[in-house]
Amino acid sequence: MSSVVRPRPGAAVTLSPGAGGRIGGGFWAARQRVNREVTIPLGGRRVRESGAFDNLRLTGEHRGKVFADSDVYKWLEALAWERGRAESDDLAGPYKEAAELVAAAQCPDGYLHTHTQLTGRARYSDLASSHELYCAGHLMQAAVAGSRAVGDRTLLGVATRFADHLVKDLPKDALDGHPEVETGLVELYRETGTRSYLDLAARMITGRGHERLPLKGHHGPGIRQDRVPLREADAVEGHAVRAMYLAAGAADVAAETADQALMEALERQWLDMVATRTYLTGGLGSVWYGEQFGGPHELAPETAYCETCAAVGSVQWAWRMLLATGAARYADLMERTLHNAVLPGISLDGDRFFYVNALRVRAGANPDDRRAAARGRQDWYGTACCPPNVMRLLSSLDHYLATHDDQGVQLHLYASGTIRAGEALLEVETDYPWDGRVEITVREAPSRPWTLSVRIPAWADGAGVSLQGGAGLRADPDAVPADGAAVPGAYHRIRRTWRAGDRIILDLGVRPRLTAAVPRLDVARGQVAVERGPLVYCLEQADHPGVIVDDLCVAGADLRDGTAVPGLPAEVVPVTARGRAHVHREEDGGFPYRTAAAPREWEHGGPVDLTFVPYYAWANRQVGPMTVWVPMH
């Protein structure tokens, strides 16, 4: 079969509606429906209200942030993918209007950045802050989406003219303080075949890390990933979103140029990030100051930054690493991040957004503390990077379900729908993530052996795979391996001559489980979290009247699926556990420290029934105390 993506170092990376999956129902379909019907239209109104469309008209004062153009581009990208999923006048009309505005705003020589154009500031004179190339990168991604999804070449023309200008006129050694154009350039290269775009991206990847960007504020060069060359770095550092976008662009460059050393450096950094700087949710960035990564195992739940955009960027990076290496760990993190770090960024109704995603909110937080997650999701943000980032990811999520190559088909994420992979057509039925049973039916298949690879998540202890079903499934003495137990954290590969009607049943064993952290992760010491399948759970105040979430602890390892939680959609499966509440006493005149021969014991009141709900669904009923990590005694 043809190779749309090649999961080896040096492989091309692409999202294309002509290949991969198509989500047809279930968990993600519901999120996509809300995205299409509520969030994207609302996004258009908010972007318009922000003045970003007015900026593109190049009249009056520039409004909003220097990167306001990128809000338009990301929203356009979401529209494009969404049109590709199902064309509609409600989408095509706004797309056309905005795309034409963008085209009209472009300078004759290809340059486009309304803040620079409206303020008259010299081009590229403050690249550390101006976001000129950052916006260009988002324009390129939107243009590629428009071209691939619906064959619309309006933005592709704008993007190629801009890219041609950059290739010709961008000062040598120029870098943008906020990476993004690198991956945009490589995608544009893939779409157009213009090699100079790839070369420019490669030049920027290699040029970074030499302290060329001027320093801003109190930060050092690391905040903009300009301290250490990527090929030499052992760890991600600095602003988390920038780090993710840069790494995604570097993975693109490494794949397209078969740069093994760069790919190995990226793998080293990714492994360190996962081992030392990733929240249980997949969220990234533990430091508010600079929106950046902290030290190793510095993962305080309350002050977690976990910007929604960083989660989107993490998915992009992991996807590229997955395609380049085929290693299941990348898909594992993608799944974790999608469910628990991207999805919390948007309300269940699709109309409110978290920019920062704390893993804990305590009781009594000052209502005036603008930092607090306790304020709940917001209608929009002055820096509105996150909402349209979620929109474009949800609209393009189908493409992340599966890949195929000359060996066969690889299923990475599970959702009801279809997988078109060359000559093969698969149908997937599942109530995942609520249920661990995934039925994969072969609807069409070439008449030669090929490998179906299904990812067994790392948490899926005891997962099983069986072949069964219709008349189409016949004994195949060459099949490797036989059905049976599957190894978590790896792809279970079955090579055989598949026929229409063959059916594979995965049992991923979605059951509630307790999770603990290594002791070096100090803020989780003595505590546990509840997970169920790919979902991280939390305790919310709404489900625990009469006690304060801060005082709750888990009293036993016996977790059970609960019944529907009032105020949450009926399909949401809560988890129940036995718990107790600490009796808080003010002693020693209220000073919370006292002489003790050992850590302070918990004085408990009576038993408390604990109800854990999925973290992504928190703050949809009332906004109050919440915690992912819970002490266990």
Add this chain to the structure above:
Amino acid sequence: MSSVVRPRPGAAVTLSPGAGGRIGGGFWAARQRVNREVTIPLGGRRVRESGAFDNLRLTGEHRGKVFADSDVYKWLEALAWERGRAESDDLAGPYKEAAELVAAAQCPDGYLHTHTQLTGRARYSDLASSHELYCAGHLMQAAVAGSRAVGDRTLLGVATRFADHLVKDLPKDALDGHPEVETGLVELYRETGTRSYLDLAARMITGRGHERLPLKGHHGPGIRQDRVPLREADAVEGHAVRAMYLAAGAADVAAETADQALMEALERQWLDMVATRTYLTGGLGSVWYGEQFGGPHELAPETAYCETCAAVGSVQWAWRMLLATGAARYADLMERTLHNAVLPGISLDGDRFFYVNALRVRAGANPDDRRAAARGRQDWYGTACCPPNVMRLLSSLDHYLATHDDQGVQLHLYASGTIRAGEALLEVETDYPWDGRVEITVREAPSRPWTLSVRIPAWADGAGVSLQGGAGLRADPDAVPADGAAVPGAYHRIRRTWRAGDRIILDLGVRPRLTAAVPRLDVARGQVAVERGPLVYCLEQADHPGVIVDDLCVAGADLRDGTAVPGLPAEVVPVTARGRAHVHREEDGGFPYRTAAAPREWEHGGPVDLTFVPYYAWANRQVGPMTVWVPMH
């Protein structure tokens, strides 16, 4: 005897070298010597280099921050108190030069703020940010110090002209975004008797909390203590330094106007602050964003802000509450804060400074992370509020040792030296805080009964008081109480007719002890800290070669005084304990979370000898991992 201070609601509060103590030797004398010989001269050079003196010449562009004038004023205040301790040409010369610069910069109508004068910005047009009155307050404090300490009236004239201008011309309802002028006005009232200064301060205290200040940035009105009127508030909130300065000014107003309701509100807020928002060190402010207080029990050690200035402000507030109420808890917090939150702000050599005081630094912190305490103390700061704040506090520390009133003399802090209290003269000899024995000898006394009150710190379980010594101590059947055991956290009061030569021996039982926190203080769960007397201790990497501080835990409650630590002054008493080091393994592909029926157990290597050193002395040898809280297993 005459009443210099009256420890009752409505009492005046004053620092005056004519009364109170005189530090003559020991722990604080050494810090004061470094302050006088190193820090204050260095401060003069740094302030000069910053351009703050040039600003006062009113030529050229304004240099530095809008509050640059206050650096000069705080440094002048330190010079004044220091001159009062011992006059010297090396101090008087620079004082005269700077004070005359200040006087020459004043506008004919009394206004003085070089940023406004040099930029031409309209006076009082941006009080939320301009710090005009903040600087005025520091000028007033410096002026009062000059007048009281050495009778220099140069600055007093400037300050009174400024205050007269404010009384006459400051727009009604005007508030400064950064409180400070309130306490300055009350002090100026005390020094001059001009009632209108007190009235203006009272107006500002009452006027705050009505959302009159325009909002700035993402913050709400609480960041500037303008959300809730002080009389109604239950908790401190917002920017910690501002909160402390405002509370100190409010306590001044409450004392001078006998405003019982205001004093009760302050007491309520102070108790809540101590119970829920105070680090073990006495440090305040757990949130970097806005340098502010966090929620209740939000006291993460690593991201502690604990600005040195907030500790100085806390001492000022507690002192005023102590004088107004006589309650020992205020002196307890002052002592804790002085040793563990003010003193860490300056290096042992006196030439480097911490602005932020973290209670934990982990291994592997990014060397480029400008937020990290791991960068160590700095030579100076662009916002240089903290260093001169420590200077002026150390230079005026003598005045905080003791008070006297018509009942007798109250000893609050212990240092070798003398206490002059009306007709009484006491001599104190002690090696406190290294040793708990404090000998107080009566050198002069009026021939009538009076009460000597000695503070027994809250931590001093088993403290004893005995009367003994020279021929002067005679049986006094009216003495109350007899010597013997003393109650911690209270003043031990002995009323008798004292005679010269009488001697009181305090044994405060300075021994190392373990301290634990209430469970609601989540970041200290399962952990202990080491304290010894008033000192909080920490583990530093320098004393634990071959293991990482992050992996250490305390393995037993048997603490001992250690021998001198290499690289620290010989008088520093370390504390030793049995410990173990966790063996850190990367498992599950490095992902630090795994399914577990309980919190992750620690896997230990062999025993490790732990050496705890005083927290104030950390980062004086090498800057590396450090922690105050240590797990205990």
